[in-house]
Amino acid sequence: MNFDLSEEQQLLKDSVARTFAKSYDFEARARILASPAGWSRAAWMQMAELGLLGLPFAPEDGGFGGGPVETMIVMEAIGRALVVEPYLSTAVLAAAVLRHGGSPALRARLVPQVADGCLILAFAHGEPQARWELSDVATSAERVEGGYLLCGRKSVVVGGDVADMLIVSGRMSGPPRHPTGLGLFLVNGSAPGVTIKAYATQDGRRAADIRLDSVFVADVDVVGDPAGALPVIARAVDEAIAAICAEAVGAMDEAVAMTVEYLKTRQQFGVAIGTFQALQHRAADMFVALEQARSMALFAVMSVAEKNPQTRAIAMSAAKIQIARSARFIGEQAIQLHGGIGMTMEYKVGHLFKRLVMIDKEFGDLDHHLDRLAAGTSLLEEA
Template sequence: MDFSLNDEQRMLDETVSRVIREEYGFEQRRGFAGEPDGFSAANWSLFAELGLLAIPFAEENGGFGGGGVELMIVQRAFGRGLVLEPYLASVVLGGGLVEQLGSPAQRERLLSPLLAGKSRLALAWAEPEGRYDHLAVATRAERDSDGYRLSGLKAVVLHGDSADRLLVTARTAGGPTGRAGLSVFLVDSAQPGVGVRGYATIDGLRAAEIRLDDVRVGADALLGPEGGAADALETVLTLGCAALCAEAVGVMEAACELTLDYLKTRQQFGAPIGRFQALQHRMVDMRIALEQAQSMAIFAACSLGLPGAERDRRIAAAKVVIGNSGRFVAEQAIQLHGGMGMTDEAMVSHLAKRLVMIDHHLGDVDHHLGRFVALSD
């Protein structure tokens, strides 16, 4: 099969790669991490100006109608630069769910400022005891006279501490793990009853614990039909997994390049350590793992348009392979760098941390291996 990019895709690749190369050096990234929101507001505006925030959305919603390949191109470049901005959290997950569930009026109200870089969304779906099960939702939404009252706790909400609005999954009916009765509500993060505790994750990004204490929202805060959000949520989380797979490939590419450069320059016994055959073999093993990951990222990107069960099975397989490959590359890169590979001043340590977190985001290897087995029966 021909996996070469078309002209528009090549232009996108050149544009986003140039931005990362010129505007996202390692020292620049360290500076961005120190800003109030943990990322660069100027870069977020630049991404909007270049149309990167509009890539995944349909044209009727103000987007460019990009598919899995276009998302893969952007995320792969972002992985190479270890981008801190909330593209996955706000655009892919938050904006993606609005596009899936929102009414025309809600899409216009929420997506227009998002695509312009003037607002940010965060998807609050995970709960402390739910692990990676998106249907394990104990948060409740009870009807009152003119809307709903929400109570519950959400865990590890990516960039939840800097989002203007939260998309919260809650039970309007049914048991704690059933598909029926799962709804999504739009919640202003600053309104009474919403508690936000933000923190840094080990890879330099941000997340938050969100507490909802009898939070009152209007009827217009409900996205989609009451109790019918499960399918849309699964679609968006699967899209997020494909995006993470592509990002992991970018991170692995950067790790392999840094490690090869180090082997060529580090001297021992009067020669570059890259001349030692044992280290050459380990470098080759890293490249083999990278090639496997690249193939699976393409496989995931090209599977997004398939029917639900087959799509989920394929992307679960990709998440497993890329999770294993990412950890292998991270471990080898650090070991080949020696002790300096663990220091905060070495970019390779940040690449390794990001690969570990990518494995855990939206389900780790064990979780997706179980999903793949279940979907293959």
């Protein structure tokens, strides 16, 4: 199988890497985090100008027709630069919900605005009691004349505080965790009855807890089947898992590169510490863990198009497990080999480790995916 990038994909990779290297170095990121908003509208519009926000959408919807590989390329660059703008929540997760669940009319209305950087989306699905069980939705969606009334709570909505529009899941019928009866609804972030409690997460990103008190949603703002949204939700989350696996590879790659460079320059007893064989072995182990993670991230990207939801979910869990294991090992080794400087707020490697820890918790942690993999069909049986 050929894993080489096409000419267009290589151009995309070079362009994104060059842009982030020029305008999104670690000092620029620190200034963005210190700003009142905690993210940069200028950086967001620069992503729009590069075509990154419209990348996953079809050309007929106003996008650029990119696929999972193009998303992987961008997310790796985001991981290296520790970009804090809501790209994952808007251009990956919410974009996947729109692509797979939205009607042509809804996509025609929203996609051009997303691609231009004028509309920020967030997917409000997780709830306090649900952990990572996608069908566990207690938020109610009651049918009324002309639309629906939403009541409930959503927790840790990444990008929820800056989103102009929220895609909210609600239960039309059935008990909690029932696979049917779920709908998706487009809600204005400033609509009456919407209360948003914003906060910064440990890795510098932004999230929000959202309360919905009898929020009215018109029929025109229903995303897909109002009672059969779970397959769309599962597919969107699987695409987001593949994307953050790629982001983790980018962050790990940067951590390994920084550590190796530090070993070459830091001196002890008059020589570079990289000449010590024990430290060389630890750096080599970091590289092996990185390549294992890279292989599984590629596997996740290749599995995004899988039609069978169980097979796709198994692939995502397998990738997430290896990513979590490699991320912890590489992060710990990077901190230890850097010594005290690795733990300071002024040095990038500690922030890389923070982001890697948070990636483990997004869309299910290591234990969750081990349980999901154990409950599913073996990868060997699938082969």
